[in-house]
Amino acid sequence: MSNKEENTKAKSDRKRGRLSRKEQKARKKQREESEKQSSDTASNEALNNNFIQRTIPSEEELETTYVPTPIPSFQDMSAKHTKSLGKWFPKAVVLKSSVHYTNAEILKLAKETPPEQLPTASILLFYQYVTEPLWPQSKVDLLMAFLVQIAEHRPNLGGRIRVAREGLNVTLSAIDDQHSTAVETLRHFCRDLKRFDSKVFSQTDFKFIDHVQADRHFKDLKLFPVQELVFYGFPKSKEDQDPAPLEKTGVHLPPADFHKMLEQDSSSTVVIDVRNHYEAALGRFDGQQAEAPTAGAEYIDPKMRKSTDFAKWLNKKETQEKLQDKNVMLFCTGGVRCERASAYLRNTVTNVKGVFQLQGGVEKYLQEFPTGGYFRGKNFVFDKREACGAGDRDGDGGVLGHSNSSTTETKCCLCEKPWDRYLGKKKCSMCGVPVLMCDKCMSSKSKKDDNLLLRCPLCVEEGVTVRAEDVEWTNNGMDSILPDATSNKAAPSVLKWGGGHAAIKKDKRRFQKVQCRFGAECARKDCFFMHPKERIKL
Ligand SMILES: [Zn+2]
Ligand SMILES: [Zn+2]
Ligand SMILES: [Zn+2]
Structure with missing residues (x-):
């Protein structure tokens, strides 16, 4: 097939993949029902493909199979795309993936297909900041159009991409289809980007997780134009200078060096979790303190509900006293949240000894320390794997009944039985963060009520008793005003996420x-x- 034919074929595949809303809903219902039936009996063990020897194609092989995605020109864009672009930007774009397997579908396929012939998915994680000069807005628009074109050219892609003038933050997946393997597609995607801006993307640390279960592939690709890759809402300085300039980040440590540094005494070194508390609850860097609390770097969880809590926590007097004269280590899931956080820390707290951050995040650390190293529990991730323990490539994602044993002590927010999966988009009624609810509670009729009061561990600890909807939030959910002067306590910040539509509908009513x-x-x-x-x- 010629390149052009291949392009058109891929495009029509994606088109054919589009269903009307009604059809989608009907299919979803069908899928959910069949999933429910199979989840109790079926076991994901059938999909365990770890024993199969698989190879990754060499650079040369990848080069011969590479069919470049054409980069739209500025002229192209103004000539034919103006209208549709006007509709798209600056809004998010959603593109359906040509192929998608639910857990039930892949289990069914596993029964009739030899394991080495089963389709697999791959995951690609990376972020890239553009240091001065930033991309002009016209280049961002062009990149958005290019990403749409890539998705049409490579319809077996899925995931989420945040696009800003300051760069990209990417969580992608691909699935084997009749045209291309998942492994190839993700590498070819990187090649496309390098052609778009070779200077910027030649420095990128692309992280691949290959040959994971097919249902770990996203069913669509979403592109989000944003102002900042990670929103911290740092207070601006008086001179209106950038409060967290990227040239001020901490020293980037590869996993092995970070590991070594965790062994430093707690009197000299602290390690700060810059993720949210609901992520930290599943797993964290505190293994170095397992034998004696003073034996290694002191683990600190700032107990954030969202990233905008970081500045508030850091500007507390107790925090600054705690960090004084210490080596401060930072870590997050993939590294991106440490960039601005470490820059802000160095800009704000001047009496620390040094600031260090884990290059590539927990994701990379667990690749290099497959037995976990000093990380205990599971790494909460933002793709369909959900959360991954050490050496668990596929993660927990998929059917309800499946959960690998965890070493942290998390509980269901209702019945308090040990539980460690965030399922069903359950949220804290007070502050909106995801809460853990077990399978039993979730299927219990009496607990299906939408107005059921759910409290996250932070709201329990802080004695928060006011529902988020009864509080007036200002400043993008960062500050609250209580409707009347009661003794009731409201959460210090509130998170709005998935299922936001339900909240909007409620407001509408x-x-x-x-x-x-x-x-x-x-x-x-x-x-x-x-x-x-x-x-x-x-
Ligand atoms: Zn429960
Ligand atoms: Zn809460
Ligand atoms: Zn009106």
Whole structure:
């Protein structure tokens, strides 16, 4: 097949993959039902493919199979895309993957296919900051258009990409299909990017996780244009300078050096978890303190609900006293959250001895320390693996019944039985962070009520008793105003995530009975409030 034919074929595959909303819903329901049936009896052991010897193609082989994705030109964009771009940007773009397997589907396939012929998925994780000068907005628009083109050209891609003038943050997956393997597709994606900006992407640390279970592939690819790759909301300095300039980051330590440094005494060294508390709860770097609390670097969890809590925590007097004259080590899942965090720390707290950060995050560390090293528990991830213990390439994702034993002591938020999976998008009623709810509680009818009160461990610890919806949030959920002066305590910050649509619907219902103050002249199409029947078209 010629390149062109291959392109058109791929494009039509993706088109064919598109279903109407109704069809999608019907299929989803069907899938969920069949999943439920199979989850109790089927075991993911059938998919264990660790015994199969698989190889990764060499650079030369990858080069011969590489079919470049054409990069759109600025002229192309202004000529034919203007309209559709206007609709797309700066909004998110969603592209359906040509192939997607649910856990039930792949288990069924495993029964009739020899294991070495089963499709597998691969995962690619990386971030890349563009240091001065930033990409101009026109280049970001071009990159968005290029990413759309890549997804059409390589329809077996899925995942999430955050695109900003300051760079990219990428969680991608690919799946074997009739045109290309997952392994190849992800490498070819990297080649595409290097052609787009060779200077920027030649420095990138691409992390591949190959040959994972096919249901770990995302069913779609989402592109999000954003202002910042990680939103910290750091307070601006008086001179309006960048509060966390990237040239001020800490020293990047490869996993082996980070490991060694964890062995330093707790009187000289601390290790700060810059992830949120609900992630830290599943696993963390505290193995160095297992034998004696003073034996290694002191693990510190700032107990954040979201990244914007970091500055508040760091600016506390106790925190700064704790860090004084210490070597401060930072870590996160893949490394991206440490970049601005370490820069802000060095800019704000001047009396620390040194600032160090784990290059490639826990993800890379666990690749180099397959028995876990000083990391105990599971690494919470943002792809379909959900969370991975040491040496567990596929992670927990997939069916409900499956969970590998964990070494942390997490519990179901209702019945308190040991449980370590965030399933069903359950959220804390007070602050919105994900909460752990066990399979039994989740299927119990009496606990299906939407208004059921769920509290996360932080809200329990801090004695928070006010529901998030009863609090007025300002500053993007970073600050709260209590409706009246009661003795009840509200969460210091609130997280809005997945299932946000339900919350929007709820608000809609609430406000639909209230007259909009702009009446017929209201220009907001999505305005919640009540309007006269005839709205003036603007
Ligand atoms: Zn429970
Ligand atoms: Zn909470
Ligand atoms: Zn209105």
